[in-house]
Amino acid sequence: MKTHNPPHPGEVLKKLCLDPMGLSVTETAQSLGVSRKTLSGIINGRAGISPEMAVRLSLAFGTSAESWLSHQLQYDLWHAEKGRKRLRVTRLTAA
Amino acid sequence: MKTHNPPHPGEVLKKLCLDPMGLSVTETAQSLGVSRKTLSGIINGRAGISPEMAVRLSLAFGTSAESWLSHQLQYDLWHAEKGRKRLRVTRLTAA
DNA sequence: CCTTAGTGTAACGCAAAGGGTTACAGAGCG
DNA sequence: CGCTCTGTAACCCTTTGCGTTACACTAAGG
Numbered sequence: 001m002k003t004h005n006p007p008h009p010g011e012v013l014k015k016l017c018l019d020p021m022g023l024s025v026t027e028t029a030q031s032l033g034v035s036r037k038t039l040s041g042i043i044n045g046r047a048g049i050s051p052e053m054a055v056r057l058s059l060a061f062g063t064s065a066e067s068w069l070s071h072q073l074q075y076d077l078w079h080a081e082k083g084r085k086r087l088r089v090t091r092l093t094a095a
Numbered sequence: 096m097k098t099h100n101p102p103h104p105g106e107v108l109k110k111l112c113l114d115p116m117g118l119s120v121t122e123t124a125q126s127l128g129v130s131r132k133t134l135s136g137i138i139n140g141r142a143g144i145s146p147e148m149a150v151r152l153s154l155a156f157g158t159s160a161e162s163w164l165s166h167q168l169q170y171d172l173w174h175a176e177k178g179r180k181r182l183r184v185t186r187l188t189a190a
Numbered sequence: 191c192c193t194t195a196g197t198g199t200a201a202c203g204c205a206a207a208g209g210g211t212t213a214c215a216g217a218g219c220g
Numbered sequence: 221c222g223c224t225c226t227g228t229a230a231c232c233c234t235t236t237g238c239g240t241t242a243c244a245c246t247a248a249g250g
Contacts, residue, residue, distance in 0.1 A: 021189045026196060031185040035239055040198060050237060051175035052182070059184040066172055073164050080146035081160065087147070089154040090126040094116045121225060130210055135227060145208065 006078050008045040009071040017061055018043075032056045048072050101173050103140040104166040112156055113138075127151045143167050 018028055029039040033056065041047035049057070049072045051065075058065035113123055124134040128151065136142035144152070144167045146160075153160035 021187065023187065024196060028187065031187050033183045038238055047237065051171040054172065055175045055179050056182055056184050059179065059182065060187045069168050069172055073168055076146040077149065077161060077164055080150045084150050084154065087151055087154065088128045089151050092116065092118060092123065092126050092155045119225060133209060142208065
């Protein structure tokens with residue numbers, strides 16, 4: 001059970017891709033074929049990585065699209081689990 | 096590289112949970128705390144499994160929320176990869 | 191000091207997706 | 221024939237990803 005707040009995938013993207021390669025948000029956005037705002041939103045945690053964006057990242061950086069979506073999954077899941085107590089769900093057993 | 100069209104998670108849900116336990120869509124939806132339409136949509140492939148729904152499933156069936164989202168991820172990714180040729184993305188290398 | 195590049199972000203608009211309710215049609219059964 | 225379960229369409233709401241335009245801030249350079 002991971003108890004720590006996972007970083008949003010955009011943070012990882014910046015630290016692992018943009019920064020080491022000396023890429024600006026502007027030029028990276030252009031290469032990805034998205035607007036600067038979109039990439040900015042991802043990097044600053046205001047937006048998630050959509051399946052299409054994951055494919056874009058895999059094309060531009062030669063990485064695995066699945067790994068990006070996995071990061072996003074962990075992030076989304078962590079936040080969803082936080083609200084599990086609010087969900088009124090009945091345990092299901094064989095009828 | 097998985098070349099086969101992965102089944103939508105709802106199909107798996109029905110075959111692995113509802114059917115074996117003899118559960119109806121109606122009663123399962125009630126236990127999950129969602130409408131019958133919502134569960135029906137998932138089972139019949141017209142909707143995906145959201146993070147919140149994954150947590151609901153984990154609570155009701157005692158399974159891992161992550162495994163449901165992973166199935167969904169594989170499904171979404173497969174469809175996103177199909178359209179990769181339409182994306183105009185430039186390969187990025189160190190500046 | 192002024193200009194320019196890069197960046198974050200607000201304001202709009204658009205489209206897709208999840209979810210709810212209501213309602214109707216078809217299938218199976220006592 | 222009634223009753224239950226099921227799939228689904230119609231409608232409405234909200235969130236979210238994405239685009240464009242525009243404005244303010246910062247850092248670097250002439």
